[in-house]
Each structure stands twice: as structure tokens, then as C-alpha cells.
Amino acid sequence: MSPAEDKRQFLRDLQNQLGGSIPFERWMREALYHPQFGYYTAGIRAIGRRGDFTTWPVLHDSLARAIARWALDHKPAGRWHLIEIGAGTGELAAAVLRAVGWWNRPRYHIVEISPPLRAEQQKRLGRKVQWHDSVAEALAACHGEAVLFSNELVDAFPCRIFRKKDAAWRELALRMDDGRIVETWRETPRPESTAFAHEWPEGQRVEVPESFHRWLQEWLPAWKCGAMLTIDYGDSCPALYHRRPHGTLRAYAHHQRLEGAEAYAGFGLRDLTVDVNFSDLQNWIGLASEVSTLTEFLARQRVPGHPSLAGAGDAFKVLTQTR
Ligand SMILES: C[S@@+](CC[C@H](N)C(=O)[O-])C[C@H]1O[C@@H](n2cnc3c(N)ncnc32)[C@H](O)[C@@H]1O
Numbered sequence: 001m002s003p004a005e006d007k008r009q010f011l012r013d014l015q016n017q018l019g020g021s022i023p024f025e026r027w028m029r030e031a032l033y034h035p036q037f038g039y040y041t042a043g044i045r046a047i048g049r050r051g052d053f054t055t056w057p058v059l060h061d062s063l064a065r066a067i068a069r070w071a072l073d074h075k076p077a078g079r080w081h082l083i084e085i086g087a088g089t090g091e092l093a094a095a096v097l098r099a100v101g102w103w104n105r106p107r108y109h110i111v112e113i114s115p116p117l118r119a120e121q122q123k124r125l126g127r128k129v130q131w132h133d134s135v136a137e138a139l140a141a142c143h144g145e146a147v148l149f150s151n152e153l154v155d156a157f158p159c160r161i162f163r164k165k166d167a168a169w170r171e172l173a174l175r176m177d178d179g180r181i182v183e184t185w186r187e188t189p190r191p192e193s194t195a196f197a198h199e200w201p202e203g204q205r206v207e208v209p210e211s212f213h214r215w216l217q218e219w220l221p222a223w224k225c226g227a228m229l230t231i232d233y234g235d236s237c238p239a240l241y242h243r244r245p246h247g248t249l250r251a252y253a254h255h256q257r258l259e260g261a262e263a264y265a266g267f268g269l270r271d272l273t274v275d276v277n278f279s280d281l282q283n284w285i286g287l288a289s290e291v292s293t294l295t296e297f298l299a300r301q302r303v304p305g306h307p308s309l310a311g312a313g314d315a316f317k318v319l320t321q322t323r
Helices: 003-018 024-033 039-045 063-073 090-101 113-130 135-141 212-220 259-264 278-285 294-300
Strands: 081-085 109-110 129-132 145-151 158-165 168-177 180-186 204-210 225-235 250-253 258-259 269-272 289-293 314-321
Touching: 003 024, 024 039, 024 168, 024 269, 039 063, 039 113, 063 090, 063 145, 063 225, 063 258, 063 294, 081 090, 109 113, 109 225, 129 135, 135 145, 135 212, 145 269, 145 314, 158 225, 180 250, 180 259, 204 269, 212 278, 225 278, 250 259, 258 259, 269 294, 278 289, 289 294, 294 314
Parallel strands: 081 109, 081 145, 109 129, 145 225
Antiparallel strands: 158 168, 158 204, 168 180, 225 314, 250 258, 250 269, 289 314
């Protein structure tokens, strides 16, 4: 069987196992993280000009300089640990290490799920960094005392999608039907999310990355003290869905943004992502926190913005938390 046929067979088998359709969260998890077919685990070619999407650190080092200053503000006396979760190409890590300076150098830990990206990070960073398979493992290496950060991690977590219809919420599942991918909607128990707490018009779609909430619960109790920075595109709720009745799901392939049903095609070959609901993050993490725009964060860290930042300075939010 060709790789494409293998993939189609895998999806057909999964659909049969699950009773005729695949809940969107499962679809997204397999499309991004299936060991053989997943975009991050097997398909990703690069981040940046040669890849499907670009992230801010690949374009410019201002974010790295701001993160370094923020991390130094939260550094304990003596030996300290910095954990980056989801490090992409490793460019951000390299720039953060440069910006903190060798005299302040932390023990730098990376938690990375993608084998091809981890290999690229290892090529770039060599022995400056220790890699881990999970945040719990990284925290164990720091006795629970660490400064943590991530950039564009949360948007890569599989999410559940709901639509309001006849005043009730129904959840999205996808069904393959004669080569077409068809949306189906069914009533399911709702996850905990601020997205359901507002008066939305009929047809509104919302996304809930419940998998991120579960993932947090696996390691938050092991984090004893420090600070955490979460950077991503998104907003608080309900601003997140203002004038976005179809929600925020999209795919990226060769820097093209694909929305609606087009986002379902190209299983495993494209990045799939949603905007982050920062109100949910604040509730789920439950620590003292503050959300600002990236522009405000850079200004606070006294790092000048950059022309290539353009609209991203407001579209990106920065959540800071301390424990
Ligand atoms: C959109 S990329 C962002 C990469 C990088 N932070 C940047 O700004 O260029 C998402 C990154 O998170 C990683 N990732 C996704 N889920 C993860 C998880 N559960 N644990 C660790 N890394 C994860 C991906 O493999 C990838 O490196």
C-alpha cells in the first residue's frame, strides 16, 4: 500500500471503531501527533520560509530578549532552571540563552514531543540543553523549582469543537463519505470552559482544548515554585469570538491559510490550529495571573518592537503567572 492509502485505511478503520464518525478532537490529535502520519511527529519539514508557517522567533530575536529579561526578573539566587515547552526549531532557545548571558546561564530544559523538531533542536543547541519527554520529567530534574515558558504551544493542542444550534450545544465529529469529509454534530457532555458562559447567536462555533487542561493536571502539582509565561495568538472570552461565528480553526500549508471544510483535507500534511482562549487558561491554571498583548509585554521588558511584528503585537497575548 502507498503511504496515502495507508493513511486512508487508518482513517477508515478508526471511523469504524468509533461507530461511524471521528470526534474532531481525535481527528486533530491523529492529524498532528499520530506516530506515523502526524504533522508534528512525522510530516513537519521546517518552521519558517521553507515550511508551512512561520513563528515570531524565527523572524526576529526581540521576543527572545524580552523572555530573557522576564526570566531574569524571576530567577532565584544561585543555580536556576529554565524550562521551554515546545521549542520548534530551537531558534528561540538559542536566542534566549544568548540574551541571558553566560554569567546568568540557567540549566536550560526543553520538553519536546516532535522527533524531527527535537533532532533539529539538538543539532542547533548541542550540550547546552537537556531534553525531556514530559514537563513532569523536566520538573523532577529541577526539584519542582523552575521558570517555565512556551510560545505558540497551546494552539497546537487538539481541541473539541461545539456549535450552538436550537439553543443547545452540539459537538463536531467528521465522517468520510465517498472520499468527502462530512461534518456531523451530536450532543455530548460539555467540558469546563468559559466559552459556554456567554450569549452567542445561533450557529456560533467555539473551540475547547480540553486536552491542554488534562495535560496541565498531569504536571501542575509537581511545580512547586517559580514563574510561567505563556505566549500565543488568541484573546480572552468573549472577545475571542467577536465577529467570528465560525470559530477560529484553520490549517496552514505552504503559508496558505485554509479555513472551513478545507482545513480538514490534507490529513497529517498541514498544521491545524485554533486561537487560544486565555480566560480558560487563567481558570484552568488557577494561579495569580495577568494577560497583556505582546506589544505591552515587549514595552514592559524595555525591548523595542520590530516592523515585521505588524498586527501580531496585538493578536498575540502573553499570560504571566507565578507560584
Ligand atoms: C507551533 S510550534 C511553535 C514552536 C516554537 N515555540 C516557536 O515559537 O517557533 C509548536 C511546538 O510545540 C511542540 N509541542 C506540541 N505539543 C507538545 C507537547 N504536548 N509537549 C511538548 N511539545 C509539544 C511542537 O512539536 C512544536 O515544537
